[in-house]
Amino acid sequence: MQNEYENNDICKRCGECCRKGGPALHKEDMPLIEDGTIELANIVTLRPGERAYDQIAMSVRPLEAEILKIKGRDGRWTCHFYSPEGCSCGIYESRPVECEKLFCGDIGPLRDIYNQDRLTRHDLLPEGHPLLELVEEHDAKCPPIGMEEIAKKAREGDAEAGRELKEMVTYDMEIRRLVVEKAGISQEMTEFLFGRPLKTLLLTMNIKVYEMGDSIRFSFAQGE
Structure with missing residues (x-):
């Protein structure tokens, strides 16, 4: 610097x-x-x-x-x-x-x-806050390091890892949608609650997520 x-x-x-x-x-x-x-x-x-x-x-x-x-x-x-x-x-x-x-x-x-x-x-979300349990559940189901390990296997052609990655990314997208629609939370608040979307983190691995109606698919570019 x-x-x-x-x-x-x-x-x-x-x-x-x-x-x-x-x-x-x-x-x-x-x-x-x-x-x-x-x-x-x-x-x-x-x-x-x-x-x-x-x-x-x-x-x-x-x-x-x-x-x-x-x-x-x-x-x-x-x-x-x-x-x-x-x-x-x-x-x-x-x-x-x-x-x-x-x-x-x-x-x-x-x-x-x-x-x-x-x-x-x-x-900022003290014990007992109504959203804290949801935040902790998301952290458990969508840990960045776990996602990265699964994504590497999926890139190598592991079909089961591909299914796991799809479930993880779908859950991440769905929970963000639900807190906005059901809890009245602003879209801008979701990055505080749940961190950056998994599809954003996957981009750093040259993996693009495409939404196809009610489903998603991945594009695995060369490199990590």
């Missing part, structure tokens, strides 16, 4: 960090959620086993623990609150702690807090 400003101690507010992805949220950021600065619909859950970019290691690797991040915008990872047109942050004066600590000329302060006291869905 070192760049041309590494010898300066003042942020240039160029927006490069914001374009690389919104921050992960920590317990120190809870007041921003409680006062509505950051809504749950602005958050995406990255689940254990899911591959994600590690800002400190500067590489993509499987997550060891759950992370809540500010969503991207326009189908990319550019932070939801960042305005590319004005190179400005919509919540700069009350930005999350990772944004306060991050400075491309010195990542030490960010490294110190990077894996500490991160928020999870259980912090």
Whole structure:
């Protein structure tokens, strides 16, 4: 993350960090959620086993623990609150702690807090919350690391793995549809509750999901 400003101690507010992805949220950021600065619909859950970019290691690797991040915008990872047109942050004066600590000329302060006291869905959906049981059921049936292992076998021609993958992706799609239709939850909230859709995760493995009426099929491109 070192760049041309590494010898300066003042942020240039160029927006490069914001374009690389919104921050992960920590317990120190809870007041921003409680006062509505950051809504749950602005958050995406990255689940254990899911591959994600590690800002400190500067590489993509499987997550060891759950992370809540500010969503991207326009189908990319550019932070939801960042305005590319004005190179400005919509919540700069009350930005999350990772944004306060991050400075491309010195990542030490960010490294110190990077894996500490991160928020999870259980912090925001306390024990007894009516949706928590559904979230836990989805995690059990659609774990990212389990999906990846099944998808690899399906790519190799394992018919049973193909059926398992189809059932898993269908369940993931159906539960998202049901909470919107039956529980009145907004579509934007589903990525907080259940994380990124499995069909999105499969795209990182060059596997495309096509909806065919009431069914789905897969297209396995070359590569992992």
